Amino acid sequence: MKQLFINIKELLQIREDNITKLSGAEMKELPTIKNAWLLIENDTIANYGEMSSLPKLEVDKTIDAKGKIILPGWxxxxxxxxxxxxxxxxxxxxxxxxxxxxxxxxxxxxxxxxxxxxxxxxxxxxxxxxxxxxxxxxxxxxxxxxxxxxxxxxxxxxxxxxxxxxxxxxxxxxxxxxxxxxxxxxxxxxxxxxxxxxxxxxxxxxxxxxxxxxxxxxxxxxxxxxxxxxxxxxxxxxxxxxxxxxxxxxxxxxxxxxxxxxxxxxxxxxxxxxxxxxxxxxxxxxxxxxxxxxxxxxxxxxxxxxxxxxxxxxxxxxxxxxxxxxxxxxxxxxxxxxxxxxxxxxxxxxxxxxxxxxxxxAMDLSKTHGSITRGKKANFILTKEIPSYTYLPYAFGTNAIESVFINGKIVG
Ligand SMILES: N=CN[C@@H](CCC(=O)O)C(=O)O
Ligand SMILES: [Zn+2]
Known part of the structure; x- marks a missing residue:
């Protein structure tokens, strides 16, 4: 099963697979891709990039995430x-x-x-x-x-x-x-x-x-x-x-x-x-x-x-x-x-x-979870249409989540 998310307003927490934790000043940076695509193959994050680099892909489902942000599950x-x-x-x-x-x-x-x-x-x-x-x-x-x-x-x-x-x-x-x-x-x-x-x-x-x-x-x-x-x-x-x-x-x-x-x-x-x-x-x-x-x-x-x-x-x-x-x-x-x-x-x-x-x-899971990284598990949050990721902590008490994916499957 291949799912392609397109037009993602911002894809957060893009990391190489050697990053297992962040300390001090490293925590100030949150690497993102604006106007991004994300390919999920079964339960795994397969690939991602800027929309301008989207290759021709055969997929089972395409989801338009215009105005929405994707980030790893908490x-x-x-x-x-x-x-x-x-x-x-x-x-x-x-x-x-x-x-x-x-x-x-x-x-x-x-x-x-x-x-x-x-x-x-x-x-x-x-x-x-x-x-x-x-x-x-x-x-x-x-x-x-x-x-x-x-x-x-x-x-x-x-x-x-x-x-x-x-x-x-x-x-x-x-x-x-x-x-x-x-x-x-x-x-x-x-x-x-x-x-x-x-x-x-x-x-x-x-x-x-x-x-x-x-x-x-x-x-x-x-x-x-x-x-x-x-x-x-x-x-x-x-x-x-x-x-x-x-x-x-x-x-x-x-x-x-x-x-x-x-x-x-x-x-x-x-x-x-x-x-x-x-x-x-x-x-x-x-x-x-x-x-x-x-x-x-x-x-x-x-x-x-x-x-x-x-x-x-x-x-x-x-x-x-x-x-x-x-x-x-x-x-x-x-x-x-x-x-x-x-x-x-x-x-x-x-x-x-x-x-x-x-x-x-802190759960010995950073090799498989906690970031958007090729090969990691497809556990992530798709937000509603929101102005920026800062809106998430800013609008406290508001539920900005549209859906949650665990192992590539929508669960809520
Ligand atoms: N402080 C110790 N244990 C829990 C509280 C337990 C309780 O009050 O039932 C905690 O982490 O806060
Ligand atoms: Zn406790």
Whole structure:
């Protein structure tokens, strides 16, 4: 099946196949072709160029994209899409003055979602999660990572990971799975948190690894959750199973999680709302992708990741949604890109690079996704008629997407 898009107002994020991530000043550039054509062969980007160079081609379908822009699908490298129920009561409690931490200390927060997940059947968790996945695909997400972490028991964690596996089997976009058993200390381990770490490391982790359910390991390295010491123990155990770290660090406090992640060659360190100069320094020259989650900052009214400082220091940066029931009940990557521009002072070029090629890197997918490159998967967004790509983050809240393609097939 050959599909030819013609008269594309602008084709964004054209890269050679050796580009796997962008750092610092490189992120200011977004290579594009104006008035372009794009040829898709089955599930693959076959070729592209300026309309003036369009060769004579035999194709099955020609689509006129006059006035419209094509860009790679968003690569959302940090989500908790698999969960049960919602936490809108905590939303109301926060409006009435309680903080996220206070709610968690009262037994709400992650433990609240864990209780609901444990009480919900696997089929129902799948049904609710698939609905959310379909929603974000329609919003332009073309690759996604999903974590466990609301099970907090062997049974609950395996239930979540089986749901992720089923999503992987039933949906065409790449879905990367992460084991986040160390997301919060269950109530029954409150007096003996080390025993919970032992359970995660000695019992659940080997089982998860043996069943080949995940590629990545995660931990919420934060005061009141898991210490740097716990992080070392878990990452060192996970290394034996070749699980790469993608970890939650520096959300509320900078306690050394970034350095622990780097020590174990973390693929990414995520959140980073609180960054000390030494944290920025530690990330320099590493292969670890820093990931910012601006929708979480918006929802919790906490600081935004200091993107300008990080980019100006030469670091790379990826953007992700953090879609979850407590801190970010939204998986809308268009909003994430807008917030990055509006609140983090990233330019539209930097934000689009962060949400495509760098997001792909943070899921080990930049060889196949994240840019318009010959040979990569045909996962892309076709916009409505819009004046420019800057309009995408500018017109926040407007849905500028006409259709989404995954592996060359229209999905929404
Ligand atoms: N901070 C840790 N985990 C999630 C929130 C989990 C929740 O509140 O349910 C996050 O990334 O924001
Ligand atoms: Zn998260």
């Amino acid at each position: 690569c959302d490298s940090h989500t908790h899409i698999v969960y049960a129920g919602n936490r809108e009561q905590e939303f109301a409690d926060r409006i009435n003055g309680l903080s996220y931490e206070e709610i968690a200390n009262r037994g709400g927060g992650i433990l609240n979602s864990a209780k609901t997940l444990q009480e919900t059947s696997e089929e129902e968790v799948y049904r609710q999660s698939a609905k959310r996945l379909e929603e974000v695909i329609k919003l332009g997400t073309g690759a996604v990572e999903i974590k466990s972490g609301y099970g907090l028991t062997e049974e609950g964690e395996l239930k979540m990971l089986r749901v992720i596996k089923k999503l992987q089997e039933n949906y065409a976009l790449p879905i990367k799975a992460t084991f986040l058993g160390a997301h919060a200390i269950p109530r029954e381990y409150k007096e003996n948190p080390d025993a919970y770490m032992d359970l995660v490391i000695e019992k659940i982790l080997p089982k998860v690894a043996k069943e080949n359910l995940v590629e990545y390991i995660d931990i919420f390295c934060e005061k009141g959750y898991f210490s740097v010491d716990d992080t070392h123990k878990l990452l060192s155990a996970a290394k034996k199973f070749s699980l790469k770290p993608k970890i939650h660090v520096n959300q509320f406090h900078a306690i050394g999680g970034i350095q622990a992640g780097i020590e174990y060659d973390a693929l990414s360190v995520d959140h980073l709302e609180v960054m000390r100069p030494e944290d920025i320094e530690s990330l320099k020259g590493t292969d670890t992708m820093p990931v910012a989650l601006p929708s979480c900052s918006l929802f919790l009214s906490i600081p935004y990741t200091p993107a300008r400082k990080m980019l100006d220091a030469g670091l790379p940066l990826a953007l992700a949604s953090d879609f979850n029931p407590g801190s970010t009940p939204s998986g809308n990557m268009n909003l994430v890109v807008s917030l990055a521009c509006i609140k983090m002072k990233m330019t539209p070029e930097e934000a689009i690079n962060a949400a495509t090629i760098n997001g792909a890197y």
